[in-house]
Amino acid sequence: MKILVIEDEHKVAEALKEGLEHESYAVDIAHTGEDGFFLLNSKQYNLLLLDLMLPGRDGIEILKTIRDKKLDIPVLILTARDTVEDRVLGLDSGADDYLVKPFAFPELLARIRVLLKRGKEKQTSRLQLADLEMDLIKRKVKRSGKDIALTLREFDLLEYLLRNQNQIVSREMLAADVWKETNRATPIDNLIDVHIARMRRKIDDPFETKLLHTVRGVGFIFSEDTP
Numbered sequence: 001m002k003i004l005v006i007e008d009e010h011k012v013a014e015a016l017k018e019g020l021e022h023e024s025y026a027v028d029i030a031h032t033g034e035d036g037f038f039l040l041n042s043k044q045y046n047l048l049l050l051d052l053m054l055p056g057r058d059g060i061e062i063l064k065t066i067r068d069k070k071l072d073i074p075v076l077i078l079t080a081r082d083t084v085e086d087r088v089l090g091l092d093s094g095a096d097d098y099l100v101k102p103f104a105f106p107e108l109l110a111r112i113r114v115l116l117k118r119g120k121e122k123q124t125s126r127l128q129l130a131d132l133e134m135d136l137i138k139r140k141v142k143r144s145g146k147d148i149a150l151t152l153r154e155f156d157l158l159e160y161l162l163r164n165q166n167q168i169v170s171r172e173m174l175a176a177d178v179w180k181e182t183n184r185a186t187p188i189d190n191l192i193d194v195h196i197a198r199m200r201r202k203i204d205d206p207f208e209t210k211l212l213h214t215v216r217g218v219g220f221i222f223s224e225d226t227p
């Protein structure tokens, strides 16, 4: 389980990292909203611990951007602010939970466990973008209510794109995460492009709204909006 901590106070961030690593979580730290956002876009996390008072973009702005981009990560706010208005603002902006500093570490751990469990349940059964739906249990894909038959590899590829929807996915990411090809000496870009083209014929060509877009020189983005 991987946790991202966005916290500008170095001492607090280090203490969190140490405590969480002791509980066997993998932890990355970002000291600014910008760094945090970069990490969120480039790596997969199971949970975000977000401080509200940050230099530059504050926590609420980061949270709103995350939810606007439909990133489905559970967010736990950690903050010294403890007025009712602040709590409401945090939760309204898309936080899943709220903890006021100073807090007891066991309480933080308990809340993290709840959020991770909830996130897991939510993650497993269904993925969707626009009228395209994927049932992960039955391993079925439908678009506009019509069944689409995919090969095993196409299914995995589509699942990855759905999980990372509205974010740019590079061929390198696909090679590592879908093909599990970590050896950079054997580029499989052509293989990826062939699978992408075949999948596109099935999930996009018969439909008016295109979801899979090529971003020249970078990779692909799975989105309702044309980049």
Ligand code: CA
Binding pocket: 007, 008, 009, 051, 052, 053, 054
């Ligand atoms: Ca702070």
